[in-house]
Amino acid sequence: MEGKAIVPPLHPGGHAVPPLTDRAVVSKLAPTKVAILGAGRGGTALLDLLHLIPSVEIVGISDRDPGAPGLSRAKNLRIPVVDRLEELVYNHGVNLIMDVTGDPEVERFVQLHKRPETEVLSGSAARLLWELVRHEANLQAELFHAEKLAGIGSFAAGVAHDINNPLQLIMGLAENLSEETDLKTVREQAHEIVEAVRRTSAICRDLTQYARKTSARDETVVYLNNRLDEALKIARYAASFHDINVRQEYEDGAAARGNPDEILHILVNLITNAVQAMEQGGGTLTLTTEHFSDGVTLRISDTGCGIEPQVLDQIFEPFFTTKEPGKGTGLGLYNVKAIVTKMRGKIDVDSRVDCGTTFTITFPSPSEGST
Amino acid sequence: MGEFTSGFFIGDQPTNGRVLVVDDEADVRKVVRMTLQKAGYDVLEAENGEKAIETINSGENRLLLDVLICDIRMPKINGVEAIAYFRANYPRVPVIVLTGFPDADMATSMLRQGVVDYLVKPVEGEKLRESVARAMEQRELAHL
Numbered sequence: 001m002e003g004k005a006i007v008p009p010l011h012p013g014g015h016a017v018p019p020l021t022d023r024a025v026v027s028k029l030a031p032t033k034v035a036i037l038g039a040g041r042g043g044t045a046l047l048d049l050l051h052l053i054p055s056v057e058i059v060g061i062s063d064r065d066p067g068a069p070g071l072s073r074a075k076n077l078r079i080p081v082v083d084r085l086e087e088l089v090y091n092h093g094v095n096l097i098m099d100v101t102g103d104p105e106v107e108r109f110v111q112l113h114k115r116p117e118t119e120v121l122s123g124s125a126a127r128l129l130w131e132l133v134r135h136e137a138n139l140q141a142e143l144f145h146a147e148k149l150a151g152i153g154s155f156a157a158g159v160a161h162d163i164n165n166p167l168q169l170i171m172g173l174a175e176n177l178s179e180e181t182d183l184k185t186v187r188e189q190a191h192e193i194v195e196a197v198r199r200t201s202a203i204c205r206d207l208t209q210y211a212r213k214t215s216a217r218d219e220t221v222v223y224l225n226n227r228l229d230e231a232l233k234i235a236r237y238a239a240s241f242h243d244i245n246v247r248q249e250y251e252d253g254a255a256a257r258g259n260p261d262e263i264l265h266i267l268v269n270l271i272t273n274a275v276q277a278m279e280q281g282g283g284t285l286t287l288t289t290e291h292f293s294d295g296v297t298l299r300i301s302d303t304g305c306g307i308e309p310q311v312l313d314q315i316f317e318p319f320f321t322t323k324e325p326g327k328g329t330g331l332g333l334y335n336v337k338a339i340v341t342k343m344r345g346k347i348d349v350d351s352r353v354d355c356g357t358t359f360t361i362t363f364p365s366p367s368e369g370s371t
Numbered sequence: 372m373g374e375f376t377s378g379f380f381i382g383d384q385p386t387n388g389r390v391l392v393v394d395d396e397a398d399v400r401k402v403v404r405m406t407l408q409k410a411g412y413d414v415l416e417a418e419n420g421e422k423a424i425e426t427i428n429s430g431e432n433r434l435l436l437d438v439l440i441c442d443i444r445m446p447k448i449n450g451v452e453a454i455a456y457f458r459a460n461y462p463r464v465p466v467i468v469l470t471g472f473p474d475a476d477m478a479t480s481m482l483r484q485g486v487v488d489y490l491v492k493p494v495e496g497e498k499l500r501e502s503v504a505r506a507m508e509q510r511e512l513a514h515l
Contacts, residue, residue: 157472161444164471164492165396171493172402196398242395242446 039070158237243282256363277304420453
């Protein structure tokens with residue numbers, strides 16, 4: 001991608017300024033190299049946002065407190081943690097220092113010792129920026145939860161079916177027991193009632209666990225095969241699995257680093273979509289996990305109606321839906337992509353009308369020091 | 372034994388009539404069978420709409436079926452499709468819906484299609500027997 005069209009012009013001060021129209025191209029060539037000073041709440045919020053932006057390279061993060069939360073977060077994201085923040089200030093490769101320490105001494109030190117071409121964001125401007133970032137993160141979390149709850153509305157028919165059937169059994173057996181005189185039959189039917197109650201309470205337990213707000217716990221190593229099995233169980237409430245053949249082709253130990261609740265939710269979304277695509281005439285749902293050199297691939301594949309080619313590149317956009325009004329929020333795949341990106345993964349879709357759709361997600365290997 | 376209405380004989384035993392229960396849950400079929408057998412009905416079972424259509428079209432059953440009890444959410448041919456088939460091909464056989472999902476729109480639509488009752492699980496044995504007895508009366512009126 002070298003060429004004359006992307007050479008940045010010089011502004012009167014002599015600094016290179018990228019032309020607005022070529023920003024995306026320039027950013028591929030010259031990422032903004034950022035150093036973050038301070039790894040408290042502000043530093044962590046910036047870290048979480050900036051590491052998702054392809055045109056930003058985080059050179060390092062530093063904090064005088066070795067127990068600051070942003071430092072362990074940085075290690076998980078494989079971002080360099082620098083013991084002495086002075087090293088980042090002197091670093092030749094840094095274009096922008098973001099100082100969120102709130103410490104006037106640090107601010108003075110940066111102003112005195114930074115390289116002339118390095119820009120600095122500090123003080124109230126830095127604080128305002130991380131407040132905005134945190135606000136955005138909260139909105140994303142709320143959106144995620146709202147979409148999950150909206151999806152649970154579609155579970156009503158499946159839940160009613162799975163609860164009322166055992167209740168019918170319990171009702172019938174209990175009525176029979178009031179007249180039954182054969183002790184062996186009494187014992188058998190009492191046992192059946194107990195089992196039916198257990199099945200019913202398991203449904204309530206699964207759903208209340210799923211519906212709760214995603215826990216704020218730190219990311220951990222998540223075993224994807226278990227999560228897929230769990231998601232399959234939940235998705236059965238959202239879509240009818242009648243005439244659906246399920247194939248589970250798992251490779252042992254497939255894992256990724258992420259939030260287990262978020263991963264469960266995106267898998268429920270993808271499996272539900274796949275099964276709904278096969279509502280007319282049934283088909284095969286294939287869930288695959290496999291290792292590759294640097295990570296793991298997870299595939300969710302259906303043999304359903306497929307996605308029209310002209311809308312394929314819109315499916316991850318917010319509020320895009322092909323479902324009838326009131327049946328979908330249009331936020332499902334948007335959230336799927338957001339979570340995958342947050343986990344430093346990639347999602348691709350391959351679809352052919354009347355043949356089926358495959359979503360392929362790749363996650364990097366979970367880093368060491370995981371739980 | 373309740374009152375004898377239809378005069379069918381299964382083997383040597385007179386029954387109050389023959390009922391086909393269509394539900395994908397074996398447990399539900401089992402308790403419906405238990406409840407209705409106590410009231411003197413002969414009960415046939417089918418696990419989905421497809422099997423129900425096979426059952427009713429197989430030989431003597433075509434002539435002997437008095438009441439159909441049908442779930443809605445089922446594999447193969449679901450309840451809506453199966454009921455539409457039965458209403459079109461066996462309009463004199465009364466249909467009772469027994470579903471796990473109370474849905475007012477569905478109930479209205481089913482009753483408009485001629486379904487005689489829309490019951491929501493779990494239904495008490497007495498209520499189920501009353502519903503079948505009413506359906507049997509309609510069946511007899513249809514014969515007149």
